[in-house]
Amino acid sequence: MILTLTVIMYFLMFVNVNEFAHIYLSQTRVYMAILMGAVMAIIMMGFMWKMYDNKKLNAVIMGLSVLLVLGSFGLIQNQVGVDDTAWMRAMIPHHSTAIMTSENANLIDSRVQ
Numbered sequence: 001m002i003l004t005l006t007v008i009m010y011f012l013m014f015v016n017v018n019e020f021a022h023i024y025l026s027q028t029r030v031y032m033a034i035l036m037g038a039v040m041a042i043i044m045m046g047f048m049w050k051m052y053d054n055k056k057l058n059a060v061i062m063g064l065s066v067l068l069v070l071g072s073f074g075l076i077q078n079q080v081g082v083d084d085t086a087w088m089r090a091m092i093p094h095h096s097t098a099i100m101t102s103e104n105a106n107l108i109d110s111r112v113q
Helices: 002-012 027-051 055-078 084-104
Strands: none
Touching: 002 027, 027 055, 027 084
């Protein structure tokens, strides 16, 4: 379930791009999806710990989730694997989002417009 939700979260990060053609693979977004999935696993295990009888498996899932949080956070902060081209491609959906939200926002103040 967590893996499925993590994949869905990756694609949801593109929901507000201005054009479908502006969607490119982004290592940073992959790292963010992993981070969100791992945090979700920790929260879910915290709430549902007593529902599962195998406490060793629960501890392994919790431990792996913590490692994924720390690892993905490190990957994000250090931009591991993000070279010039990857960074530029990641900026396309980022700026596409800015275009879409700017065009659709109900801006009244001329200084903001």
